[in-house]
Amino acid sequence: EAGVAQSPRYKIIEKRQSVAFWCNPISGHATLYWYQQILGQGPKLLIQFQNNGVVDDSQLPKDRFSAERLKGVDSTLKIQPAKLEDSAVYLCASSLYREQETQYFGPGTRLLVL
């Protein structure tokens, strides 16, 4: 069974530029999560999708971050414009149906904002 796929693995941009990350969850998983993991910290939930609907985006900085999962399968997370403090690993995870089920994480995208 293929795992959660993410791309790119690494990205370096300058502040005020925009960037997008892509995630393809495990086939059949209805729930998809985006997390931000800053160096030295645990992952922080940014947004949770159930199929193509948003369940929780309370910690998403909506002035600069956006995410979509149009067909209920893969998802993109965008930052526009990026700030220095956005430097982090962005992790995507999926679970079969709902929260509190086992989450399977992708390898993450490491973002450096200069």
Place this chain on the structure above:
Amino acid sequence: TQLLEQSPQFLSIQEGENLTVYCNSSSVFSSLQWYRQEPGEGPVLLVTVVTGGEVKKLKRLTFQFGDARKDSSLHITAAQPGDTGLYLCAGAGYGQNFVFGPGTRLSVLP
């Protein structure tokens, strides 16, 4: 907002030693998970505990959930270099998403 603390923040030990890491909160959790994250990879689930006082064993790893469901510990017996990584705990209230602690970074030297 539920906050989790993990201790120690860093731990460096020799192969064959035993160790315990801790996860604490002032909040009560309906379930608590432990993950291991290796450099350049996403976290991988090790165990989920749901009952106060519950003890689960996974080979050389022993996980305990506190009686009050506010804390947990992970004990590793005879640590090996392959145990090196970031150990994260995550707790969830009833019907809520998991919140992660900051992790304990373990280094096991051969």
